[in-house]
Amino acid sequence: MSRPVDALLDYLRAEEAQGRESVYLDEEAKELLREFHRRAREKKTPVKKPAAAVAARMSSKEEPARTRVVEPVASISVSGDSAAEKIESLKQQAMNWAPAKALGTLRETMVFSTGNPEAELMLVGEAPGYQEERQQQPFVGPAGQKLDGILKAMGLDRGEVYISNIVKFRPSMPKQTTNNRKPTPEEMASCMSFVREEVRIVKPKCIVALGATAAEGLLGLTGAVGKMRGSWHEFEGIPTKVTYHPAYLLHGNAGLKDKRMIWEDMLAVMEKLELEISEKQRGFFLPK
Template sequence: MSLPVDALIDFLRGEEARGVKTIHLDDEAKELLRELHRRGRATAVRPAERQAAPARVAESAPRPEPVAAAPPPSVPAVTAPSTGDAAQRIAALARQAENWDPARRLGSLRGTMVFSTGNPEADLMFVGEAPGYQEELQREPFVGAAGQKLNDILKAMGLDRPAVYISNIVKFRPAMQGQTTNNRKPTVEEMASCISFVKAEVEIVKPRCIVALGGTAAEGLLGLTGAVAGMRGKWHEFAGIPVRVTYHPAYLLHNNSGAQDKRRVWEDMLEVMEKLGLPISDKQRSFFLPRA
C-alpha cells in the first residue's frame, strides 16, 4: 500500500534528479511532516502491544504542551485612532501601516500592504500569519484556496465572510529570493514589527472571540511555539479577549488524514460558537463524526 511518506520521498527524489538542492517548507508543510512522524512512531509499537492497546489510544494520549517563545524585539507601539466610527478608525490604522517604518526598514518584506477585511464591529475575529501571493495580488487576507476553505468553515457555522473580521499578524508578504508564487513563514522580527497593529485592531473591533489560524499566528499572537495539536482544545487570551487556536485552512488542503483533522477544526469552531452564543443544531454537532 502506498503511504503519504512514500509519495513525499518520490517527489524529493524527483526534485533531486532535476538538480534542486533546497526546498522551502511553509508552516503547514512542517506541521504535516511532524504529524506523519508522530503517526510513524505510533504505529511502530510491537505486535503484542498493538493487540492489547485500545482502538483509540493515539487520540487519548496527552497533547504536547505549547512552549513560550522568546520575547520579540522591541517595536514602537501603535496608538489606535480615537475619532470616527470603527470602519473609519480601521481605515486610518491601515493608512498608518502602509508606511510603517519598523516593518519597512527590515528589508525582508515586500512593498504591498495587505491589512484586513470584513466587519470592523464583528464579534468574531480571525488572525492568520501573513499575506501570500493571492492576498498580495488582491490586497485582501485569505482570498486563495485557503480563503475559500475558511469561507466554507464560516458557512458551516451559519456565518459569512462579511460578518467576521479577518486580519494577519504581518501586514506585508515575506520576501524570498527569486520569489514568484511561493511564500514563506514570517520571522519573529517580522511578526514583532506589525503586532502593535493587531493590538490596535482588537481595541477598535472589540471582538468577543479571536481564532488564531495556525501555529505561526499563535506564535505571533500568544508567544507560543510548538505544534498546533498542543495549543488547540483550550482557551488562551490576547488583550483580554478569549483566543482559540486551530489548524490553518491550508493545512486541511494539504493534509491526507481527511475527516479526522477537519473534525478537530470543527470542534474548535463549535467551542467558538458556544462562546458567542450562536445556535448549534444536532446536524452541526455531528459534522465529520463517523457514521454509526
C-alpha cells in the same frame, strides 16, 4: 492608542519566540527602565521614547549590546469616530510603517484586513501570500476558500466577521514568484502594535488564531497546534482559540479526523459566541 511599553513587550516576545531566555542590558538601558518605572509610580505621563529605546539597546546574552540593533517602534495614532473609520486610519498608517519597512525582508504591498470592524468574531492568520498580495485582502487564495467553507458551516460569512493577519506585508524571498514563507519573529513583532489596536477597536467576543505561527505571534506559544487547541487562551483580555490553519485541510493526507478537530474548535467558538448550534452541525465530520 498604542502604549509606549508595547514596543518593549513586542521585542521581548520576539526574543522569547526564538528561544532566548534572557537579554543583556547596558547601563543606559537600565537607566531608561528606572526612569520609566519612576514615572509610572508618580503617575506621570511617560514620554514616548523610553520603552522603544530600551528595546533598541537590548541584546541576547550571546551578543554584545552594541551589535544588536532593533528599530524603535513608532507609536500609532487612532483617529475617527466609528470603528470603520478607526480601522481605516490604522490601514493608512500601516502602508508606510517604518518598523516593518526597516527590516528589508517584507514586500511593498500592504494587506491589512477585511470584514466587519464591529464583529463578534475575529480571525487572525500569519501573513499575506501570493493571492492575498494580488487582491490586497487576507485569505482569498485556496486556504481562504476553505475558511469561507468553515464560516458557512457555522452559519456565517466573511462579511460578518473580521479577518486579519499578524504581518501586514508578504514576507519576501529571493526570486519570489508564487512561493511563500512564514514570517519571522522580528517581522511579527514589527506589526503587532497594529494587531493590538485592531482588537481594541473591533472588541470581538473571541479571537481565533489560525495556525501555529498566528498562535506564536498572538500568544507567544510555540510547538504543535494539537497541544494548543484543547483550551482557551487570552489576548488583550479577549478569549482566544487556537486551531489549525485552513491550509492544513489542503494537504493530501488531511482526512475526516482532521476536519473534525477543526470543526470541534469552531463549535467551541460558536458556544462562546452563544450562537445556535443544530444537531446536524454537532454531527459534522463524525464517522457514520
